[in-house]
Amino acid sequence: MNKENETGSGPSSPGGEPSGLSNFIREIVKEDITSNKWEGRVHTRFPPEPNGFLHIGHAKSICLNFGLAAEFGGQCNLRFDDTNPTKEEDVYVQSIIEDVKWLGFDWGDKIYYTSDYFGQLYDWAVQLIKGDVAYVEDLSADEIREYRGTPTQAGKYSPFRNRSVEENLDLFERMKNGEFEDGQKVLRAKIDMASGNLNMRDPVLYRILKARHHRTGDKWCIYPMYDFAHGQSDSIETITHSICTLEFEDHRPLYDWIIDKLGVYHPQQIEFARLNLAYTLLSKRKLLQLVTEKHVDGWDDPRMPTISGLRRRGYTPESIRDFCERIGVAKANSTVEMALLEHCLREDLNKSALRLMAVLRPLKVVLINYPEGQVEELESQNNPEDPEAGSRKIPFSRELYIEQEDFMEDAPKKFFRLAPGKEVRLKSAYIIKCEEVIKDGDGNVTELRCAYDPDSKSGGATAGRKIKGTLHWVSAQHAKKAEVRMYNHLFSKENPADEKECPDLKSALNPESLEILKDCKVEPALVEAKPGDRFQFLRMGYFCADAKDFKPDAPVFNRAVTLRDTWAKIAKQNK
Ligand code: ATP
Ligand code: MG
Numbered sequence: 158m159n160k161e162n163e164t165g166s167g168p169s170s171p172g173g174e175p176s177g178l179s180n181f182i183r184e185i186v187k188e189d190i191t192s193n194k195w196e197g198r199v200h201t202r203f204p205p206e207p208n209g210f211l212h213i214g215h216a217k218s219i220c221l222n223f224g225l226a227a228e229f230g231g232q233c234n235l236r237f238d239d240t241n242p243t244k245e246e247d248v249y250v251q252s253i254i255e256d257v258k259w260l261g262f263d264w265g266d267k268i269y270y271t272s273d274y275f276g277q278l279y280d281w282a283v284q285l286i287k288g289d290v291a292y293v294e295d296l297s298a299d300e301i302r303e304y305r306g307t308p309t310q311a312g313k314y315s316p317f318r319n320r321s322v323e324e325n326l327d328l329f330e331r332m333k334n335g336e337f338e339d340g341q342k343v344l345r346a347k348i349d350m351a352s353g354n355l356n357m358r359d360p361v362l363y364r365i366l367k368a369r370h371h372r373t374g375d376k377w378c379i380y381p382m383y384d385f386a387h388g389q390s391d392s393i394e395t396i397t398h399s400i401c402t403l404e405f406e407d408h409r410p411l412y413d414w415i416i417d418k419l420g421v422y423h424p425q426q427i428e429f430a431r432l433n434l435a436y437t438l439l440s441k442r443k444l445l446q447l448v449t450e451k452h453v454d455g456w457d458d459p460r461m462p463t464i465s466g467l468r469r470r471g472y473t474p475e476s477i478r479d480f481c482e483r484i485g486v487a488k489a490n491s492t493v494e495m496a497l498l499e500h501c502l503r504e505d506l507n508k509s510a511l512r513l514m515a516v517l518r519p520l521k522v523v524l525i526n527y528p529e530g531q532v533e534e535l536e537s538q539n540n541p542e543d544p545e546a547g548s549r550k551i552p553f554s555r556e557l558y559i560e561q562e563d564f565m566e567d568a569p570k571k572f573f574r575l576a577p578g579k580e581v582r583l584k585s586a587y588i589i590k591c592e593e594v595i596k597d598g599d600g601n602v603t604e605l606r607c608a609y610d611p612d613s614k615s616g617g618a619t620a621g622r623k624i625k626g627t628l629h630w631v632s633a634q635h636a637k638k639a640e641v642r643m644y645n646h647l648f649s650k651e652n653p654a655d656e657k658e659c660p661d662l663k664s665a666l667n668p669e670s671l672e673i674l675k676d677c678k679v680e681p682a683l684v685e686a687k688p689g690d691r692f693q694f695l696r697m698g699y700f701c702a703d704a705k706d707f708k709p710d711a712p713v714f715n716r717a718v719t720l721r722d723t724w725a726k727i728a729k730q731n732k
Contacts, residue, residue, distance in 0.1 A: 158194045176361040176619045180486035182427055186225055186398060189425075195397040199231030202269070202396050203257070204387070206238045207249035207371075209441030210456040210463045211256045213477070213498070214432040220481035221429070222400055233262070234394055236269035240386045242370035250371070252456070256464040261474045271381075272372045273388050278381045278389060279333065281419055282344055282363055286325045290418055291362060293328040294345045301343075304350075312350035312358045332365055335378045339365050344379075348414060356411045360384060388412030391424045399424040402431040403490065433483065433492040437462045438654040441471035443662060452666060453647070457616050457705075459715045460647040460670050470644065471691050471701030471717025473509075476502040495646065500724035502717060506691055506699045511539045511546060514584065514629040515694040515714070517641055519558035521604045521633065525592065526611075527555040532632075535614065537585035540693075551680055553586050560697075563628050564605060566594060571688035573625035575605070581626040583696060588613040588624055590721055629695040636678035639712040641700065643672040677714075684709050691717065 163304055176694065190197055201222040204309050209315060226233035239245050255267070286292035295317050306312035320328075331625060332342055346364035362385040367378045388411075391399045406428045416423045432439065447453050447461070456463050459470035467477065480501040484493050514537075533553045539546035559575065568576035575581050580590045594605035612618040645711060646667050652658060653665035683692070684701040694700050704714040 160606050166700045177308045181488065182221065182398070182429060182486055183228075183399060184226065189397070190229060198395075199226055199229040199451075200228050200234075200395060200397045201231065201233040202236050202391065202394060202401060204236045204238045204242075204271075206241070206383075206388070206441075207246065207253060208241065208244040209249060209445050210252050210443065210461075210465055212439050212441070212464065213246045213467065213480075214435060214439035214462075215256075216260060216464060216477050217481050217484065217486075218400070218402070218434045219257055219260055219262060220478055221486060223257075223264075225400075227262075231397075233264060234267075234269045234396070234660055235264040235270065236390060236394070238383070238387065239270055239272045239370070239372065239392070240380050240383055242366060242368040242380065245371055245448070247371045252465060256468075259463065259468060260477060261408070269390075269394060270372060271386050272370060274390055274393055275373060275377055275381070277393065278386060279379075280601075281389060282329065282381070282385070283326065285362070285415075285418060286329060286344075287322060287345065288418060289322055290347045291325070291344055292320050292363075293325050293332070294343050294349055294359075295341070298340060301345075301361070305355060306350070308353070308355065311443050314350055315345075318347065318359070328610050329363075330731055331377050333377075335367070337365055337570050339367055341365065346411075346415070346492040349379075354407055354410055356384070357409050357414070360411060384408055384411055385415065388416055388420070388424075388426075389419070391426075392422045394415055395422055395517070396424040399426040401426060401428055403428045403488070404431075411610070428488070429486045430488060430490045433490065433654075434462065434495060434498070435492050436495050436648050436653075438648070440654060443654065446662060447647075450662075452662065459642070460642050462647075468689075469701075469704050470715055471506075471634070471699060472502055473505050473691070479505065487629050492652075494724070494727055496722075496724040496727055499718045500722055503699065503720070503722055506693065507642060508542055509540075510699060511689045512541075512693040513680055513683055514551070514631055515639065515641070515677060515683065515697065515700070516558045516560055516629065516631050516636070517643075517677045517694075517697060518561040519676070519678045520558050520561045520602065522557045522589070522630070523604060523606050524557070524589065524609045525606050526571070526608050529555055531555065532635075535585050549682060551585065551682075552632045552635040554632045554634055557583070558628045558633055558636060559605075559628050559630050561602075563626075564591070564602065566602065574605075574628060575626070580624055581628050582613070582624045583630045584627050586614055586630070587611070588619070588622060609648050629697070631678045631680050633678070635679055635681050637712065638686045639677045639679045639683065639714060641674045641677045641716065642703070643668050643674060643716045645672075646717060679712065679714075683714075684712050693720075696720070 203219050203222045223233045304313045345359045345361055350358050361382050363379050366380050409426050457465035457469045480498050534550040535553050536548050537551050538548045563574040565576050575591050577591050582588050587609040589607040589609045591607050595604040597603050611686045647670045648665045648669040650659050650665040652696045659665035688702050688704045688707045690702045693701050699717040700714040701717050703715050704711040
């Protein structure tokens with residue numbers, strides 16, 4: 158955990174308010190503005206490859222890039238890095254657009270696509286060939302790998318490295334015209350087969366892929382490699398600060414080399430450590446595997462670390478932005494606790510979510526001295542943290558439900574809930590005392606018979622009586638039936654991405670990541686929720702009306718997060 162920014166003061170605003178926290182990239186940008194390095198401009202970009210849904214790691218990059226642009230009055234482009242037609246699809250493009258928007262960021266009128274630059278990139282490849290710094294290679298992919306050498310051993314020259322400029326121009330054009338099959342030829346940069354940096358040992362710039370592209374269709378059958386497209390796309394868009402994750406540090410010399418050979422605008426690349434989160438993985442390839450092998454119910458399964466999964470789980474954009482601000486931006490890799498992400502959601506929902514009552518595992522309570530047929534409307538505050546949230550009326554009657562776990566027949570001394578002969582307060586209602594326990598033939602408790610104290614409700618003569626436990630409840634005849642999906646960590650291993658520890662994804666999965674409770678009883682106001690609405694179910698956690706499956710006559714809620722905050726403890730230990 159990066160401790161520098163651990164005590165973040167609140168969510169970064171998408172509107173460009175400085176957050177008060179600092180990080181080394183923000184400092185670089187500030188210095189560049191002071192020294193007028195880019196004529197005072199700040200122009201960043203977020204460049205996803207549309208080969209999957211965005212995850213919380215991407216949120217870090219989004220908050221950083223869009224956040225800096227907003228803070229310094231600059232611009233951040235949303236650019237799709239769509240150079241691999243075999244893995245990319247339009248549904249991914251659409252999901253990415255939706256997610257970035259939902260997080261609260263704005264990219265202006267235009268969306269950028271690397272595929273819009275295919276013509277320019279081709280011309281630049283031709284320029285490199287003409288300068289005799291690129292050549293057409295006939296070796297196979299395996300041979301190229303073999304010739305590359307190792308970090309301690311220089312590579313070997315390809316027998317095709319010394320083709321004439323004319324021959325290279327001719328072959329490259331014929332590659333473009335579809336005269337060769339996939340893998341038969343590639344275009345390589347002519348740099349240095351003995352370089353200590355393997356990326357500089359004549360890297361591949363273009364390959365043949367006879368695949369239909371989701372935007373350019375069949376226009377091209379050769380596609381630029383990521384390393385040939387990325388830096389130049391930044392150059393075309395006159396990006397000032399080209400922010401990327403650490404694994405691209407070793408590619409920077411190659412980007413610099415290409416840009417210098419072409420003699421075009423040169424952005425500054427700055428690398429930062431990617432987000433790693435415990436008990437989950439942040440790799441689109443592996444997340445896709447979870448989806449295709451049906452370990453989860455799609456990319457937006459509420460257990461997925463995707464933005465769409467977190468949204469469906471009940472996360473707010475504010476909580477995710479707050480998280481991204483608190484984890485900070487560093488140069489060294491580290492792993493962040495899931496508890497911090499959950500903490501950020503709790504902090505946000507604590508202020509904003511209405512508190513209602515839902516009984517997840519119901520146990521019937523009959524109040525033996527409460528008049529049959531009587532119904533009272535009791536007043537309950539919607540959120541004590543938010544005076545503006547007001548209050549609502551909840552129906553109270555002779556038959557109620559409480560939570561099974563709130564009753565114990567042989568209760569230890571410190572069990573401040575219901576037990577035979579013991580008293581508890583019902584939230585916003587009366588004090589009740591357990592008089593009798595009814596069981597079925599197998600000895601299971603099926604019903605409690607209790608007596609209520611008629612003077613103990615708010616304003617009554619015994620309202621102030623000291624009672625240790627307060628339980629949530631619903632009136633049996635008014636309660637609505639609901640399904641509640643109790644989500645837990647998807648993985649039981651702390652680092653499921655570690656292939657040594659978890660050779661297959663399946664063995665790393667938590668078999669208890671989802672428990673479905675079909676017969677929950679919720680207070681009537683909850684069925685008026687709209688899909689996506691978030692609530693605190695009193696004493697039970699924060700829940701969200703499922704965006705896909707919630708219907709007023711068949712309500713479905715997802716548990717977003719429990720109430721127990723483990724982050725404070727972890728943060729203390731780390732001090
Ligand atoms: P994945 O490994 O999940 O496929 P990627 O880096 O290949 O991720 P891209 O679509 O290329 O995915 O990423 C778009 C941007 O998001 C890049 O600038 C990348 O550096 C950044 N990014 C991706 N994963 C993370 C992460 N875990 N933390 C921070 N930034 C990330
Ligand atoms: Mg990538």
